Amino acid sequence: MGTAGGDTGTKAAGWARFVVRRAAWVLLVWLAFTAVVNVAVPQLEEVAGRDSSPMVPGDAPSMVAVKAMDEAFGNGGSESFVVVAMERSSGLTRADRLFAESLVDDLGALEDDVVFVQDIRQPGLRKALTSADGQARYVLVGITGATGAPSSLRQVSAVRDVVRDRAPDGLVVEVTGPTATVVDLTVETEESVLRITIVTIGLIGLILLVIYRALAVPVIVLGVVGLGLAAGRAVVAWCGMEDFFAVSTFSGSFLTAVILGAGTDYAVFLVARYHEQRRLGVDPVRAAGIAASRVGGVIAGSAVTVVLATLCMVFADLGFFNTTGPAIAVSIAVNLVLSLTLTPALLALAGRRGWAEPRESRAGEVWQRVADLVAVHPVRMLAASAVPLTLLAALFPLLDLSYDIRDPLPEEAESNRGFALLARHFPVNEVLPDYVLVQADHDLRNTRDLALIERAAAAVEQHEGVALVRTVTRPTGEPITQASVAYQSGEVGDRLGDAKARVAEGAGGARQLADGATRLDDGASQLAEGAGQAVTGADRIATGAAALATRDLHDGDQVEVAVEGLALVHEALSRKSLTCGLDPACR
Template identity: 40%
Template sequence: MNLWGDRLFRLLTGRYAILIIGLWVLAAALGNVAVPQLERVIDAHTRSFMPADAPSSIAATRAAQLFGQTPTNNFVYVVLESDQRMGPRDRQFYDALTAALASDRRHVYAVSDLWSQPATAAGAQSPDRKVVKVMVRLAGMLGTSQARESVNAVRNVITRIPAPAGLHVDVTGPGATIVDEFAAIDRQMLGITAATIGLILLLLLVVYRSPIAAAIPLTSVGLALAVARATVAALGQSGVVEVSLFSVALMAAMTLGAGTDYAIFLVGRYHEGRRRGLPPDRALSDAYRAVAPVVIGSALTVSAALACLGFAKVGMFRSAGIPSAIGIFVTMLAALLLTPALMGLAVRRGYLEPRPSTTARRWRRVGAAVARWPGPILVTAGGLTLLAALPLAGIRVGWNEPAATPASAESSRGYAAVDRHLPANALLPDIVTVQSDHDLRNPAGMIAIERMTRQLMAIPGVRSVQSASRPDGKVPDEATLTYQAGVLGHRFGDTIDSLNQRLARVAELDNALAQAEAAVDSLGSGLLGGSAGLADMSSAASDMRTGMTGLQHTVTTVSGYLTPLRDFVGRTPDCAANPLCSTVDRVLQPVDSLVQSSTELGDGAAKLTGGSTTAAAALARLPKSVASMKDALGQARSATHDLLGLTQSLGPQLHQLTDYLTEIDTQFQGSAASGFYLPQRAFSDPRYTEVLRQLISANGRATYLLVYGDGSEWGDDGAHREHQVRAAIKEATKEGTLAPTAVDLAGVGPVTADLQRFVARDETLLVGAALVLIFVIVTGMLRSPVAGLVVVGTVVASYASALGMSVLIWQDLLHQELHWATAPIAFIALIAVGADYNLLLALRIKQEAATAGLRTGIVRAFGGTGGVVTTAGIVFGLTMLALLCSSVLSIAQIGTTIAVGLLIDTLVVRAFVVPSLVALLGRWFWWPRGLPRKATVVPTKEPELELV
């Protein structure tokens, strides 16, 4: 230790120890008072679960813009489950609930009320009518504080509206799943931390058998954690670092484990010095001098590895890296500044004296065995490590977030309710948005949408598709050609029946024509007789005229003979008084009347003769016309006979046609081969306009298709379907009027596909960066690239073994796939912490070998570090194993994997593999500088080895 180091040590452990401890306590207190608690900062500043440039996030944003909505990928389902079929009271509750949700413009962007629309009602409820689901689009991107607030707002609305008896309401779906998963972590963190501290305290009491010795690591790490939390909270509040509940869990576990290890290293080295007889001050000084570089190297290794998570795309990784690295860095400062001050106070008062060691001799024996037989021990230990890693070949990564969420969570209850009544993934459709360069709200556009729908249905594993052509998952009867044929058949049949009824009156016409024909026959016969009689009448009239002419001539002649008498009467005045005159006058009057009447009679006879002659001539022509009329009536009757025959044959034939059309409708009803055609008039049907509003954009140039699959939507099935959907859309639009300008996919399946790509990318980045950083740090500490390669290689081997054992435990025994976050987080933790233990051992071997030779150095290093590192490894392992208290699967699996890895690394890799490699490589392990030449080669029968 240099001069500055000596001064710092004396400052830390001397009279300023109380001041330093007080400053740490003050920093922890002020930090937690001046800065909001980390959980509150997380509530207000949590960022999105997925990056904004993820294809699924871009798809969700673009789809929202096309449909005039606020961009979000946070959607939930409100699931109503009744003990019996839904009734009027359930419907009233549903209406009140959807109205209340729609009125919350701050948290709710849209409520997809399908149950109220006849065309989509079947798609909103289960076949047994006991479950109804309604999708709600909420404010905030998945994983953010705004998303959590929106989900909780929906749940608060539900609690305010009393549900009818027997009706259970749950909020589920992707948004609710993420909220419930993080909420479970938040609720359990205090218990997990308490359990961790309890385990550490118990183990330290067992190891040190001293409350003071056990309290020093816990006090140091407790203050470090308090300062680290306040630091991260301040940086998170200002937006410098990203924070999440997952980062709180990992930071707490890493800080408690690493901080306890650092304190154990220092206390253990102090105890080692005291057992060798060094005075307390000297033992503490030597311990600090020896352990400080290890703590610095370890902290740099762990924090650098954790900081690599900051480059990740996935929010869970990214938000865990920097906060945990800050926690490790603060823990390093506490180990270098606070722990020596606490130990100085305890040492001066004699509270930190060691108990007799019961493990050092055993570890020296292990070291002696490794130094004598490095080859066989390496093969045996390596074989065990390889055997533990074998289950890794069958690893199945789990992407199912609902399965990772506690079964008691509301979202899990909602999924269970839906699964009881609806097919799998009923709440998890892939949302496909297809854009076009023209309006799709026409028959041709609907045919194009139906072609895409049919092509999507042909994808293996796709159960159903909701689209504008299939609002409730199947083609509406009104939109099928068979239905149109049936309608045509019914209408044609009605028309034929009406025509047959009218054609039936042709028989009446035939009867009327027959009667008319008979009447015409009678008329013809009568006309013939009438014509002869009229001819006779005309002849008689002519004779009468001749006779009347002769009579008129005779009367006129007689009247002329009486002219003198007329003159007499005319000349006689007052003829009436003259008897003779009056007598003559009376004779003349009848004669004059007769003359006048004969004249008139003659004129009448002339007219009669002319009229009868004309009538006789006309009537003589009528029989010919009647004959023509009779021929026309005969032709009409022939036509009516033909029409009656046609009616009797055409009627049944037309009925066969209508029956065939009706049969087509009946036989193809509900099938997938009924054809598709939506007439233009349907677009003005009120029942269909609401469907168009929800599934087609306002300008008609974009449409939604909801694809439901049967496989694991939160897994490979959902992720792989993305490429199949794009290929199906391309195939369906090779011909026709629709040429998509863009196809976007959102939903759980596409999000899982993005997550798989990002996780693979992040893992590659993290593995590469972490290994390079750890190699550089270890190489710098040991001044040997070979040693750096050995340390990095061995911790990779211990990580593979840990992951293999985790697969065996969780996947093979507990039948739970390994959560996707387990391997990356466990890798960062194990590669960093494992490097610490191996670095501590290698440095100790180097120190001891410089004075006693390599083989004896190995024995001494085992004796000095075996118990300390083993204790540290077990403590850190139990710290991580405390994460098993979490009901969140990812947290429990990460804790298990790291704990098993630490135990394997501590008890196998660090104890046997690394020292065996050091012994086998010899001076090449320290290449290029090698070991200091002060050492002398110890013979095989040296006392050190004989002693053990």
């Protein structure tokens, strides 16, 4: 139990006395401040929606790859994409085709939000984006907001509005994809936080009513918490609007949860110390001042610790942390000031009218016994308190961690409905694959690099959980038949077989060539023989001519010699030509 009186000489005590003496003015100032900032400053969600800070830092490997892919294969302006999936179980109609083609212009008109739309009017592309059963089709839409960025919420919503307004009757249309999933998760979180906040406030009020058995205490505590939440959100929104730090859609959700807990604790500490002073017979106004001066240091220490810890999150690279930490720090600081001023003021106002008086309770005796037991047997109590903590920690190995952001969403979420639609008609992960970007300082379209890419694809395919791998060498997920080793071996075998057949066909020609060579040799021999005879005849003619010239021979002998020489020449030339023996056709 405490003693009556307080620290009257400290600055904290002087500030506390001022607050409780001007209690009405303090209440009016906080009401006015909260009203003004909430009217003058847009709501936190609106300010967050203007921000385009990504949740994942731009230098993360995945974001670097996405940027490089967009520059190489896209238009260089999209930060993320969504998928417009459509289905008609009876088969897509001409009206459905016209609707899909109209999206190119209709969504393209959203110049501030949409960067590109796949031109499904091209026959080849339309065929690739249509399921084999002809019942479903999808279109990729690039948007300027990064996945998880607040601006992506507005952009996905705009795409969904256009699609819903123009869809033909009977055609099921869903906007899905990774970005749409994060948007649905954010919206679901905000709706859940609203429900949780209402339930939490109700439970806090019920617990306070049961413990203090006075309606004024729950009203004071919840009033301080509610006013602190409104003021804190407005100040955070102003800081985000003035670019002191970035805020995201998650900032408001976590800020609300922290303020509900911290604001309640601060108020309960003050109420407990106020009741302690009232039980000692201190008048209400002075009791409220003493409570604020004595417990204010404890509350301030607790709040400053939280402020500094959450401010350190500003140095984090992940957008989820660097947008949430500063927002929580600022809201805690606002609630610290509000709790140390407004709560004592309200206790003073209520105490003057007897509305916040403590009730008789045996709970104090119970807690006194517990305190005495802890003081007498500290080691035993420490061991006893560690038992439930150990039992809870033992359950940690049973925790099943999941990195699938679709798991927390209900099945009726639009993005999940879209994924289910695509799964019914297209291969696994048709629009949600993992990409591996391969870059080089030269053209990869050569046999060596394509073979390396195929080897890499085959290696990745062996990993557990990998269902399908698509590359330039396997565009459909299956290796190109013509590029397989078995196919190439068969091609080599077939060509060797053809060569063998051609060699066999050429054997007859080789024999003819050998025969021709033999005949060529015979003709050459005959040519040599004929040439010899011609030479002999020429010699005789020359001899005869010489004899005629010298007149040593008689006329008859001269004629005989000449005739014999001419006969030899005639015989040598009787085969048409001297070279005829070389040509088998002359024979």
